[in-house]
Amino acid sequence: MAENITNQNITQGAKTKQVYTSTNKPIWCAGCGDYSVFASINKALTELGIDKSSVAIVSGIGCSSAMPHSFSTYGVHSLHGRLLPTATGIKLANSSLTVIGTGGDGDGYGIGGGHLMHTARRNLDMTYIIMDNETYGLTTGQTSPTALLGHKTKSTPFGVIEMPVNPMALAISAGATYVARGFSGDVAHLSQLIKGGIEHKGFALIDIFSPCVTFNHDNTYDWFRPRIYKLDSVGHDPSNLNAAMEKAFEDVQTKYEKIPIGLFYKTSRPTYEDLELSFKNGPLVKQEMPTKEQIQSILEENL
Template identity: 55%
Template sequence: MTTTIELTAKDFKGVDPDWCPGCGHFGVLNSIQRAYADVGLQPHEVVTVSGIGCSSNAPGYINTYGMHTLHGRALPFATGVKMANHELTVIATGGDGDGYGIGAGHFTHAARRNVDITYVVMNNQIYGLTTGQMSPTSRPGLTTKSTPFGSIEYPYNPITSAIMNGATYVARGYSGDIRGTTKLIADGIRHKGFSLIDIHSPCVTFNLENTHDFFKQRIKKLDEVEHDASDWKAACEYAMEWGDTIYTGLFFEVESESLSQLDPILKEGGPIAKRSLPLTPEQADRLKSRLM
């Protein structure tokens, strides 16, 4: 028998973060820990998987099973964990460079597969750990160490991309809004299928444009405009807006069977990881007869 007791966010605390003071990621970390408690999870039932980057240090700061993996590869690792043991709750975390740059291919396909992973991206529109270069979500004109005359590239839109790729739960949060972000993450965990929660999480050291003040002046909640989250076209329109108003909240949600619900191999026999390894005599006989 395993233990089931009601836990609080504190029970999910790991080692203390070494992020810069004032980093937006503290708010996200707090929200993840609260969401785990709100959903009623136990630390050993959760695997928090990350790639590489400032935000990807999160698994060490969280008291669950953690995998701090390779740059851009959080989603494949997380997919492997989830498909081999679909009883586990699997959360992938990381940054915009990790998820939308080097890992963009995996993001597309994890969304398309509707694998039941909650993907929490701490989007600060900059490469922080490498000391300040343009990221896929940097806005045109942003001056960074790799774009001293300002970025001239069109920014990646995680929300519209996720919707187009088939994600079934797509939300945007802001790390300054812990209560709102916690709810988005918790609902994402409850959602069966691939959920993206893209969270604007300012880098106070290297992105001096997209600051807490910048977001505080612009953030507007979708709740205030009575957005219908089943309407993907409206969701994309709201997601494309980036000016005086930046929307947060649940953009899109649709009920659709997740990969583990669809794969016939999981209909019976329990999680792949818990299956007995040796072949049964009947299985071996079938393999032998196929040779003849």
């Protein structure tokens, strides 16, 4: 992590207000949707008032993956596509932490795609925020797994010929227990989705349309605005699995004339931490390390 991360909390009278942001300047282009995601995460954390020393923000590689540098919480800028294994390791070592993953669509649905289904089905209690700009921003605009059919990029000069990944359907079918989609053009709405994801006990995936103003000239703020609508406004019931799946395919089925955003699906089942016997006496970091003799006897019993 960069050096300049410390921001002091603000104390007024007996009350201390947490300051979650760092003094590092973000690296994003002017107008990049990731600024709004940063503001929304900050708003959600501020409203929840979580102790910043118990928050870990973990990223992969990409423009969006620079997110942890902008916060004064714990943070890891890991490897491309390896955000979820890193976040899982943190959560397993210290299950009392609030773990938030932040990365791009290339990172999460491409190179890291295999990790998504397994982390979702485990239902680890963490929040995964994907800044979906339908392109590879950092490497200057190649096709990503969510790029729409026909979209022309440096790597597909004649247009994309592969079906895009459907993040909502993928996450629901993999077993995620909170599945939502937001838009960088609406911080008030987005911050509430993020807040809900952090509060939710289980694996939350929040896919965010976060336009890349430099390399994706098709899926711009102006392209999204007339197409998106809020699920709340049509009385969608997020506890209804079939309705959630139907909504997950509405964009494809309407040829992107209607794109729903909001909470698609929410359900409750035990988390991995609830079920894993090693956690029955609390987070691993708070437990006694086994002695050399105990380790030896475990090895002898099992080998």
